[in-house]
Amino acid sequence: MAKESLTNYKLQITNYRLFREAKKVIPGGVNSPVRSFKAVGGAPVFIKKASGSKFLAEDGKTYIDYCMSWGALLLGHAHSEVVSGVKKAVEKGTSYGAATKAETEFAKIITRAIPSCELARLVSSGTEAAMSAIRVARGYTRKNKIIKFKECYHGHSDYFLSGKSAGIPENISRDVYSLDYNNLEQAEEALEKDKDIACVIVEPIAANTGLILPLKSFLEGLRKLTLKHKALLIFDEVITGFRFCFGGVQNIFGIIPDLTCLGKIIGGGFPLACFGGKKEIMRHLAPLGSVYQAGTLSGNPVAVQAGLKTLEIIKKPGFYKRLNEKAGSFYKKIDGIIENKKTNIVLNRFGAMFHFSFKDKKQFSGFFHNLLAQGIYLSPAGDEVCFVSAAHTDKDFEITLKALNHLKERLV
Numbered sequence: 405m406a407k408e409s410l411t412n413y414k415l416q417i418t419n420y421r422l423f424r425e426a427k428k429v430i431p432g433g434v435n436s437p438v439r440s441f442k443a444v445g446g447a448p449v450f451i452k453k454a455s456g457s458k459f460l461a462e463d464g465k466t467y468i469d470y471c472m473s474w475g476a477l478l479l480g481h482a483h484s485e486v487v488s489g490v491k492k493a494v495e496k497g498t499s500y501g502a503a504t505k506a507e508t509e510f511a512k513i514i515t516r517a518i519p520s521c522e523l524a525r526l527v528s529s530g531t532e533a534a535m536s537a538i539r540v541a542r543g544y545t546r547k548n549k550i551i552k553f554k555e556c557y558h559g560h561s562d563y564f565l566s567g568k569s570a571g572i573p574e575n576i577s578r579d580v581y582s583l584d585y586n587n588l589e590q591a592e593e594a595l596e597k598d599k600d601i602a603c604v605i606v607e608p609i610a611a612n613t614g615l616i617l618p619l620k621s622f623l624e625g626l627r628k629l630t631l632k633h634k635a636l637l638i639f640d641e642v643i644t645g646f647r648f649c650f651g652g653v654q655n656i657f658g659i660i661p662d663l664t665c666l667g668k669i670i671g672g673g674f675p676l677a678c679f680g681g682k683k684e685i686m687r688h689l690a691p692l693g694s695v696y697q698a699g700t701l702s703g704n705p706v707a708v709q710a711g712l713k714t715l716e717i718i719k720k721p722g723f724y725k726r727l728n729e730k731a732g733s734f735y736k737k738i739d740g741i742i743e744n745k746k747t748n749i750v751l752n753r754f755g756a757m758f759h760f761s762f763k764d765k766k767q768f769s770g771f772f773h774n775l776l777a778q779g780i781y782l783s784p785a786g787d788e789v790c791f792v793s794a795a796h797t798d799k800d801f802e803i804t805l806k807a808l809n810h811l812k813e814r815l816v
Contacts, residue, residue, distance in 0.1 A: 416446065416447060416463075418450075418462060418463040418464075419446075419447035419448065419449060419450060419461075419462075419463055420447040422447075422450045422462055423447040423448060423450075433448075434448065438783075438784060438785050438788065439784070441784050443769075443784060443785035443786060443787075444768065444769045444772045444773065444784050444785065444786075445769050445773070446773060448784070449461045449462075449463070449467070449776070449781065450462040450463070454469070454481035454482060455480075455481050455482045456480045456481055456482075456795040457469060457480050457481075457793060457795040457796045457797060457800050458481070458800075459481060459781070465779065466779060467776075467779050467780065467781040468779060468780050468781065468796075468800045468803060468804060469481070469781045470780070470781060470782050470783070470790040470791060470792070470804075471781060471782065471783040471784070471788075471790065471791070472791045472793050473668075473673060474668070474783065474788070475643050475647070475668050475669070475757070475789070475791045476667075476668040476669060476671060476672075476673055477673055477791075477793055477795075478646070478647065478669045478714070478718060478727075478756075478791075478793055478794060479672070479714060479717060479718070479793060479794050479795060480793045480794060480795020480796070481673075481795070483672075483714075483717070483795070485713055485717060486672050486673065486710050486713045486714055486717075488713075489709045489710065489712070489713040490674075490706055490709055490710050490713075492709070493705055493706045493708075493709035493710075494706055496705070497705060498704075498705075498706060499700075499701060499704055499705065499706075500705060501700055503703075504703065504705055504708070506705060506708045506709060506712060507526060507703040507708055509712065510526070510703075510708050510711055510712055510715075511523075511524045511526070511678075511680075513712075513715050514666065514670070514678060514680060515680065517646075517650055517651040517652075517655075518641075518645075518651055518652050518654070518655075518664055518666070518680065519651075519652075519654060519655065519660045520639070520652075520654060520660045520661050520662065520663065520664045520680070520681055520682070521664055521680030521681060522680070522681065522682050522683045522686070523680055523681070523682075523683050523686035523687070524678045524679070524680030524686075525678060525679055525680065525686070525689060525697065525702075526676065526677075526678045526702050526703040526708070527677050527678060527679065527697075527699055527702050528675045528676065528677060528699055528701050528702060528704070528707075529559070529667060529675060529677050530558075530559055530640075530642035530665065530666075530667030530668065530677050531558070531559025531560055531561060532559075532677060532699070533642065533665040533666065533667055533677040533678060533679040534558040534559050534561065534564065534605065534638075534640055534642070534665045534679070535559060535561040535563075535564075536679050536697045537603075537605070537638050537663045537664075537665050537679040537681075538550060538561070538563055538602075538603065538605065538638070539695055539697060540663070540679075540681075540685060540686065540688055540689055540695050540697070541602045541603035541636045541638060541662075541663060541685075542602045542603070543688050543693070543694065543695035544602075544636065544684075544685045544688045544695075545602040545603070545634065545635065545636060547599075547600050547601060547602035547635070548579050548600050548602060549579045549580065549581065549598060549600050549601045549602060550563055550579065550580055550581070550601065550602060550603050550604070550605060551580075551581040551583060551591055551594055551595070551601060551603070551604040551605070551635075552564060552580060552581070552582055552583070552604075552605050552606070553582070553583050553584065553585040553606055553607075553610070554582050554583065554584060554585065554613075555584070555585035555607075555610045555612070555613040555616055556585060556605075556606055556607040556610050556612065556613075556640065557607070557612035557613075558605060558607075558640050558642075558665075562576045563576060563579070563580055566579075566580040566582060581594045581598075581601070585606075585610050585613075585616060585618075585622075586616070586618060586619050586622045587622075588619075588621060588622050588625040588626070588629075591604060591625070591626060591629060592625075592629055595629050595630075595632075595633040595635060596633075599633070601633065601635050602635060602636065603630075603635055603636040603637070603638050603662075603663075604626055604629075604630055604635060604636075604637055604638065605638040605640055606623075606626065606637075606638070606639065606640065607639075607640045607641075607643065607644070608623060608639050608640075608641065608644060608652075608653045608654060608657060608659075609643075609644050609653060609754060609757075611643045611644070611757065611759075611789045612643075612787060612788065612789075613787050614752060614759050614761050614786075614787055614789070615752040615753070615754065615757065615758065615759035615761075615789050616752075617752075617754060618657075620657075623657060623659050624659060627659050627660075627661070630662070636661075636662040636663060636681075636685070637661040637662050637663075638661055638662065638663040638664070638665065639652065639653075639654055639659075639661040639663070639664050639665070640665045641653060641654070641664055641665060641666055642665055642666060642667035642668055642677065643668060643757075643789075645664075645666040645667070645668070645669060645670065646666075646669040646670060646715070646718060647669060647755060647756060647757060648724065648728070648754070648755040648756070649724055650718060650719050650723075650724070652664060652666070661681075662681050662682060662685060663679060663680070663681035663682075663685065664679065664680055664681065665677070665678075665679045666678050666679070666680075669714065669718075670711050670714070670715065671707055671710060671711050671714075672707075672710035672711050672713060672714035672715075673710060673714075674704070674706065674707035674710040674711070675701070675704070675707055676704065676707035676708065676710070676711050718794075723794070726794075727755075727756050727792070727794055728755050728756060730792070730796070730798075730801075731753070731755065731756040731758070731792040733801075734792060734796075734801045734804075734805075735751060735753050735758060737801070737805050738751050738805065738808065739751060741805065741808050741809055745809075748762060748763050748764070748767070749761065749762060749771075750762075756791060756792040756793070757789050757790070757791055757792075758789065758790050758791075758792070759788075759789045759790065760782070760790075762786070765786050768786035769786075771811070772784060772786075774811050775804075775807055775808070775811070778807040778810065779803070779807075780803070780804050780807050
């Protein structure tokens with residue numbers, strides 16, 4: 405057995421041992437399904453610690469990370485300024501369950517940066533933000549049904565998994581139209597025939613079924629249709645928010661929804677998310693209105709401090725220009741490898757977000773594991789996107805490109 409193969413074999417033994425122990429006490433051995441590597445096979449990598457663009461695994465190997473906590477870490481792992489701010493916050497108290505001045509400061513930044521957010525409510529996860537946005541939309545419109553799109557992911561609330569998962573009550577499934585992304589005609593037909601539709605929720609860039617860019621007419625059309633039929637338009641910007649500019653992708657596309665969901669980047673690596681919208685809508689939330697929403701850890705002082713520090717850093721002049729330029733340069737070199745070797749890979753990209761797409765989806769597993777063996781960690785599912793962070797370096801890209809070039813014969 406070659407030395408490289410033997411080393412990788414030993415690493416796998418470590419991972420399988422840890423995975424076996426985890427499965428004894430955690431369903432499936434993980435606390436979120438995609439982490440299990442079920443989509444790519446094998447045992448998941450268990451992380452010991454991380455810094456910048458890399459993490460050290462329990463198997464003793466260092467990996468260049470392009471998953472970046474599923475996009476939450478725009479600044480990379482354990483950014484020194486974020487860590488310093490968090491330490492100071494922790495020393496003052498880990499949770500109060502009461503109001504803080506920092507929450508107001510944070511909400512001010514969000515409402516100034518996102519055109520659709522006149523008022524914002526802090527929560528702990530993207531799932532919670534989307535679920536709450538749906539509730540306030542139904543309460544405001546006094547309607548019951550929603551439109552979502554099959555290619556979009558909004559968390560594991562029953563409404564969003566309707567048509568995909570077992571165990572969803574039939575009455576909820578009847579209240580959900582699950583349509584095709586970029587198909588405006590389907591949305592128009594549903595809104596024309598059913599006057600009980602409260603809202604349309606959409607990822608302005610679909611980033612959980614590969615990376616699908618919207619047709620310009622699609623988002624513009626949804627805005628016109630929802631206004632016409634007195635339904636609300638909700639942009640789920642949990643992934644896209646603050647990724648391409650200091651604001652949402654709605655700032656770039658020039659489309660203002662009624663409600664917006666944010667998460668990932670705004671928490672700086674901590675459990676923090678929010679949803680916001682027009683004052684007349686958000687005032688239906690308790691304690692002002694009758695739509696109840698609450699959370700013990702909503703606006704947690706440690707998470708808010710991580711978010712504040714992150715937003716402070718990424719707002720600095722030139723941050724997004726540098727990030728997008730280095731990502732673009734990286735993609736151009738990947739394109740060169742793909743084109744020169746006539747591979748069957750398509751690289752989709754938008755800003756610092758990218759996705760490797762295969763004609764045969766089954767090929768992703770081998771592609772993933774071959775790169776993993778060379779110390780490159782992608783998001784471990786063929787449908788999930790990957791991310792370039794501010795912490796990724798030219799050296800990281802050089803190593804990654806070398807690994808991709810090394811796989812040229814396997815990619816044809």
